[in-house]
Amino acid sequence: MRKFWAVVRHEYRKIVLKWTFLIGTLLFPVLGLGFAVVPALIFSLKGDPTRLVVVDPTGKVLPRLKDNLSAERFEEKARRAAEEQIGDLNATQEEKMKRGADQLASGFVFVNYNAADKSPDTVRSDLNGMAMRDEIDAYLLIPDGIDAKDAKFEFRSRKAGDFVVSQTLEEALNEAVRSQRLADAHINEGQLKDLSRNVELDSKAINEKGEEKDSGSLFVASLVIGMMIYITLTIYGQVILGAVVEEKETRIAEILFSSARPFQLLAGKLVGVCLAGLTQLGIWVGSLLALFAFLSTQADMSGLVSSVPHITPLMVIYFFLFFLTGYFIYASIFAVIGSMVTTVQEGGQFAFPPIMIMLVGFYLCFAVIRDPNSDLSFWVSISPFFAPMTMPVRILAETPPFWQIALAVAINGLAIAGLIWLAARVYRVGMLMYGKRATVPEVLKWITQA
Amino acid sequence: MSEGAATLRVEGVTKRFGDFTAVDDLSFEVRPGRVFGFLGPNGAGKTTTIRMIVGITKPDEGKIEYDFPRDEGRHRPSDEGRGTRDEGLEFVSQDYHPAAEAAALVTHNSSLTPASSLVPRPSSLISDRIGYLPEERGLYKKMKIVDQLRYFAALKDVPRSVADERIDRWLARMKLSEWKNTKTTDLSKGMQQKIQFVATVLHDPDLLILDEPFSGLDPVNVEFMIDVLAEFRQEHKTVIFSTHLMETAERLCNDILLINKAKKVVSGSLRQVKEAYGKNLIALRAIGGDAVLKDASLVKQVVEHADEREIELADGADAQLLLRRLVDSGAEITKFEKVEPTLNDIFISAVEEVPRSDMVI
Numbered sequence: 001m002r003k004f005w006a007v008v009r010h011e012y013r014k015i016v017l018k019w020t021f022l023i024g025t026l027l028f029p030v031l032g033l034g035f036a037v038v039p040a041l042i043f044s045l046k047g048d049p050t051r052l053v054v055v056d057p058t059g060k061v062l063p064r065l066k067d068n069l070s071a072e073r074f075e076e077k078a079r080r081a082a083e084e085q086i087g088d089l090n091a092t093q094e095e096k097m098k099r100g101a102d103q104l105a106s107g108f109v110f111v112n113y114n115a116a117d118k119s120p121d122t123v124r125s126d127l128n129g130m131a132m133r134d135e136i137d138a139y140l141l142i143p144d145g146i147d148a149k150d151a152k153f154e155f156r157s158r159k160a161g162d163f164v165v166s167q168t169l170e171e172a173l174n175e176a177v178r179s180q181r182l183a184d185a186h187i188n189e190g191q192l193k194d195l196s197r198n199v200e201l202d203s204k205a206i207n208e209k210g211e212e213k214d215s216g217s218l219f220v221a222s223l224v225i226g227m228m229i230y231i232t233l234t235i236y237g238q239v240i241l242g243a244v245v246e247e248k249e250t251r252i253a254e255i256l257f258s259s260a261r262p263f264q265l266l267a268g269k270l271v272g273v274c275l276a277g278l279t280q281l282g283i284w285v286g287s288l289l290a291l292f293a294f295l296s297t298q299a300d301m302s303g304l305v306s307s308v309p310h311i312t313p314l315m316v317i318y319f320f321l322f323f324l325t326g327y328f329i330y331a332s333i334f335a336v337i338g339s340m341v342t343t344v345q346e347g348g349q350f351a352f353p354p355i356m357i358m359l360v361g362f363y364l365c366f367a368v369i370r371d372p373n374s375d376l377s378f379w380v381s382i383s384p385f386f387a388p389m390t391m392p393v394r395i396l397a398e399t400p401p402f403w404q405i406a407l408a409v410a411i412n413g414l415a416i417a418g419l420i421w422l423a424a425r426v427y428r429v430g431m432l433m434y435g436k437r438a439t440v441p442e443v444l445k446w447i448t449q450a
Numbered sequence: 451m452s453e454g455a456a457t458l459r460v461e462g463v464t465k466r467f468g469d470f471t472a473v474d475d476l477s478f479e480v481r482p483g484r485v486f487g488f489l490g491p492n493g494a495g496k497t498t499t500i501r502m503i504v505g506i507t508k509p510d511e512g513k514i515e516y517d518f519p520r521d522e523g524r525h526r527p528s529d530e531g532r533g534t535r536d537e538g539l540e541f542v543s544q545d546y547h548p549a550a551e552a553a554a555l556v557t558h559n560s561s562l563t564p565a566s567s568l569v570p571r572p573s574s575l576i577s578d579r580i581g582y583l584p585e586e587r588g589l590y591k592k593m594k595i596v597d598q599l600r601y602f603a604a605l606k607d608v609p610r611s612v613a614d615e616r617i618d619r620w621l622a623r624m625k626l627s628e629w630k631n632t633k634t635t636d637l638s639k640g641m642q643q644k645i646q647f648v649a650t651v652l653h654d655p656d657l658l659i660l661d662e663p664f665s666g667l668d669p670v671n672v673e674f675m676i677d678v679l680a681e682f683r684q685e686h687k688t689v690i691f692s693t694h695l696m697e698t699a700e701r702l703c704n705d706i707l708l709i710n711k712a713k714k715v716v717s718g719s720l721r722q723v724k725e726a727y728g729k730n731l732i733a734l735r736a737i738g739g740d741a742v743l744k745d746a747s748l749v750k751q752v753v754e755h756a757d758e759r760e761i762e763l764a765d766g767a768d769a770q771l772l773l774r775r776l777v778d779s780g781a782e783i784t785k786f787e788k789v790e791p792t793l794n795d796i797f798i799s800a801v802e803e804v805p806r807s808d809m810v811i
Contacts, residue, residue, distance in 0.1 A: 006604035014593065250588025255649065258504040258582040259605035432506065434586065 003260040007268025008275065015239060015276040025280050028231070029287065049107040050157075050165050053127055053139040055115045060183075061142050064176035069108045069168075108169070111136050131158050140169070146177055147184065153177075219369055221311075222393045225319065226365035228284065229389050233326050233358055236277040237334040238351065243269060244338025244427070245347045253431040262428040270331050270420075277327060278320070285316065311396070318405065319392050325412040326388025330354055332419040339423075339430030340438045361389040372397040382408040384415035422447060455517050457482045457657055457688040458503065463512030465498050472498040474712040475512070480657075480688055480705070485679060487703030487720075488692040489793075491801050495712045496692045497585060500659055503690075504582045518579045518656045578606050581655030585662045585692075587646050589634040595621075596630045599649055606653035613652060620648040623678075639666055647675065658682060660691040664698060676702060696794040706793070708800050715800045720793075727796045730763040731789040732772070739781030748772050758785060 015021055056062040067073070113130075115123050120141075127139040138157035145151055153173065157165065182189050247253045256265050333354045341347045361380075368377045368390045381391040381400070387408045394400055429446040430438055438446075456479040465473040473495040480486045490496050501507045503514060590598050596617060603613035621627045624644045629637060637645065643666050651658065658679075664672050679702060682689055693699050699706070700720070707717040716723055735758040743749050743759075748767045753760040763769060773786055791799075 002607060003605055006601065010601045010604075013597075014590075246590065250591065251584065251586040252588050252590065254501075254506065254584040254586065255582065255602065256605065257506045258580065258584075259577055259602070432501075 004264045004268045004271075007260070007265055008272040011243065011269050011272025012275050014243070015273060016279060021276070021280070024235070025283050028284065049109045050138055051109045051111050051136045052169075053111045053113045053130070053136050054142065055113065055123060055127075055139065056142045057115075057144050058142065058146060058180075060180050061146060061173075061176050064179055065172055066110060068172035068175050071107065113139075127156070131156070138165070138169075140173070147181060218397060222365065222369045222396050225396060226362055226389055226393045228281065229319075229323050229326060229392060230358060230362040232277050232281055232323065233330050233388065234355060236273055236327060237330040237354065237358075239273050239276075240269065240331045241334040241338045241347050241351055242344060243273065244335050244431075245341060245344050248339065248431050248434075249343060251434070257431065262431070263424050266335060266424055266427045267420075270328065270335065273331065274324070274327050277323075281320070281323060285319075315392075315395055315399075318395050321409065322388045322392045325409065325416060328416040329385060329388065329412065329419060330358065332416070332423040335423045336419075336426045336430075336443075339427045340443060342434070342437055346437060357385050358389070361386040364390050365393045368394050369397050372400070378404065382411055384412050387412050455482070456480060457517055458690075459515040459517075460499075460503070461513050461515070463499070463502060463509040463514060465495075465502060465507070465509050471712050473502070473509075476709065476712075476714055477512075478707050478714065478717050480690055482688050483683060483686040484688060484704040485683055485702050486688065486690045486705045486707065487699040488690055488707050488709075489696070489699060489797060490692075490709040490715075491797075494709045496709065497661060499709075500582075500584075500661055500690075500692065504580055504659060505577050516576050516579070516657070518576075575607070578653060579656045581650040581653065581658045583647060583650040583658075583660045583663055585665075587643075589642055589645060589649075591634050594631050594633060595626075595637070595645055598634070599645070599652060602649040603652040608653045616652050616654075617648070620651065624648060640668060640671060643667055644671065647678075656687055658687060658689045658691075660689065662693055663691055664693065664695060672698070696792065696797055700793040708797065710801050716796070723796060724790045724793075727791045727799070728788070729791070730767070730769070732761040732763065732769055733785060733787045733789050734759045734761050734776075734783070735785035736776060736781045736783040739776040739779045739783075742772070742775045742779050742781070745775075748775065760789070 054062050054065065113127070118126070123141070127136070130136045131139070138155065140156075141154040143151045143153065155166065155169065179189050182192060247256065334351065337350045337354075338347055341350055364376075364380045364386055367374075368381060371377060372394045377390070377394055378400075380386045381394045382404060391405065391408050395405065425447045426443055430443070458480040460479070461477050463473055463476045464471065476495075476499060488496055488500070498507070502509050589595075599617045600610065600613055603616070604610070608616070617630075618627070621630055624647075626641060626644060629641065634642060634645075647663070650660070663675060667675065676698070679689055679691075691702075703720055705717070705719050706723050708715045708723075716726065718726070743752055743761065746764065748764055748771065749761055750764045750767075751762040753762075761772070763772065769788055773783075776783060776786070
């Protein structure tokens with residue numbers, strides 16, 4: 001046992017005492033935050049205000065348009081868009097773009113241009129000339145009769161690609177023209193707005209006990225959990241692969257095998273790397289809990305905190321339990337690959353299939369979140385390979401009966417036993433085979449013999 | 451220690467890989483306090499044999515027995531006794547001979563223990579008593595030297611404090627102390643070689659197995675390593691080393707085992723092997739005595755060289771008798787030397803010949 005612990009200690013220190021571990025541990029939360037914040041941040045980089053000429057023969061639309069494009073209105077819109085974005089990650093790409101545009105709010109500068117007594121063609125050529133001389137960026141021609149069915153609003157911009165500008169303007173113009181039309185028809189605008197506002201759909205999931213859960217935040221939390229397990233499994237699977245290949249490539253294996261039993265070495269390696277993974281996950285989960293604890297003390301954030309699904313200590317235990325099953329399943333697969341190949345690069349190619357399986361497991365999480373009680377959710381959450389990712393998500397979404405969790409653990413436990421048995425046999429022979437990559441028939445022979 | 455007890459006894463060991471027989475019915479003994487040269491051309495089965503000795507692979511047939519002195523307090527500074535291990539002897543039943551189902555063959559040599567001491571108990575693994583420097587060797591690339599050495603020592607079950615003290619001592623000897631906290635990648639190849647040697651001896655092994663230990667070393671370091679090996683011999687430790695450098699082997703080895711194509715060709719002490727391979731040749735420089743050289747009962751053949759003659763003795767003829775006869779005949783002798791084949795000659799002729807199965811020495 002002392003040698004086993006020496007291997008564990010060695011593998012653990014090798015990972016944890018590296019800069020990359022520290023950086024990775026810090027980077028993941030930063031990256032996660034980045035994925036949420038950076039796109040919005042980039043969108044919110046405001047361009048120069050658009051210099052705009054509006055030719056409005058009616059004289060009624062322009063004031064409303066100016067009002068709609070005012071700074072105050074922009075701010076209000078941006079705030080509302082940001083709120084909606086947090087609440088609804090399910091939004092389609094189109095909706096997201098639109099919200100991004102709303103938050104963007106680069107302003108407009110209205111340039112005066114006297115179009116009185118000029119023919120439309122003269123106006124156009126005048127304005128085109130101004131645009132070419134870089135005096136204005138865009139102009140908008142409003143037709144005489146805005147009520148006519150074929151009324152044509154012309155918008156010409158040098159920045160045609162800037163969808164944000166055209167979208168913002170279109171919306172503001174629509175609103176301005178609509179209110180003008182309403183005013184012309186003597187309809188009270190305020191009243192109409194009140195009457196035509198959207199309903200607020202309060203969407204919550206209920207579980208078997210009849211408790212309510214916020215479905216939006218549930219989705220986010222499930223996603224975070226599925227992702228954390230997926231990412232750590234990928235990272236630490238590759239660490240195992242790298243460590244095995246290094247010892248084979250540098251021929252350290254020969255010294256190791258003359259000092260300790262191959263199984264001690266393999267088991268020590270798996271456990272040592274596992275402890276490093278647990279350390280990292282522990283730091284992440286711990287800091288997440290600490291963050292929530294801190295936020296709940298801040299009055300104005302308590303709303304956000306209360307929307308987080310209730311996570312019991314038992315769930316945390318399950319989470320780590322399924323991380324462990326997943327880890328040992330995939331790590332032993334990576335150990336097999338590592339002892340078959342001759343270089344890290346070759347190992348990278350062979351690592352593709354298990355990573356694909358993990359990815360499928362990760363995507364299955366979405367199906368599980370949608371309907372945690374479907375047949376599909378049941379089967380994937382007890383099957384080997386997928387359960388480590390899907391079961392924790394299912395537990396969070398809607399905790400299945402205990403026997404299903406136990407069944408998942410049992411099935412995956414059996415898979416682990418089988419895979420480690422297999423890995424030990426391949427490892428023992430493969431680590432001493434130099435020069436060429438082992439073929440599948442060879443590996444099968446190692447497994448059946450000895 | 452009695453000279454008779456062999457540290458290592460290999461008996462009828464055979465190893466096959468599929469249809470290929472890598473080692474065929476190989477037997478030999480390695481005695482304590484001797485340097486044992488394990489020679490043979492590439493692909494003769496040396497590395498396979500060594501791997502079986504160090505326990506990396508198991509023989510298909512035959513048995514390998516070890517006999518080490520008791521290791522009471524081996525890694526302990528003084529009177530502190532060793533606790534009971536949670537692992538017993540690992541190689542105890544490394545007896546794969548179908549016929550021999552006998553009990554454990556490997557024990558620590560109890561006959562060496564003073565009567566008053568306790569009954570010997572297996573207190574460490576066979577593998578912890580062997581230091582193995584493989585031919586293909588490596589170190590962890592991105593790890594500090596001291597951390598690697600500590601790890602290798604821990605795998606041989608050396609307590610940390612003892613390991614640290616030995617690491618410092620060996621690094622100082624190798625003049626590598628200032629590299630202690632450097633990573634492998636910053637070391638030259640020769641330095642890495644020396645670090646690997648340190649890793650091999652940190653647990654103070656009783657049996658040292660070195661596969662091509664001098665490859666990659668400059669002449670200064672080769673000399674240095676030879677000194678270290680001589681020390682091991684003085685400490686009554688056993689050294690097995692395999693090499694292609696016949697000159698080095700000739701300088702260092704007490705005993706020789708030469709294998710070719712999975713089989714033993716010749717084994718024995720260097721002297722015995724040389725005599726066995728000698729063709730009874732005598733280099734002679736003398737004036738007169740020509741009549742004696744024509745005696746067919748003494749001399750088979752005379753080959754004239756530039757300033758001396760090479761005499762091949764007749765079968766069963768005695769070199770001393772020839773010398774006496776020459777002196778009696780009044781010849782003036784300036785050189786009379788029994789020509790011995792070099793290890794190199796033996797190696798080449800042995801590898802080219804069919805194995806002399808009858809040549810048991």
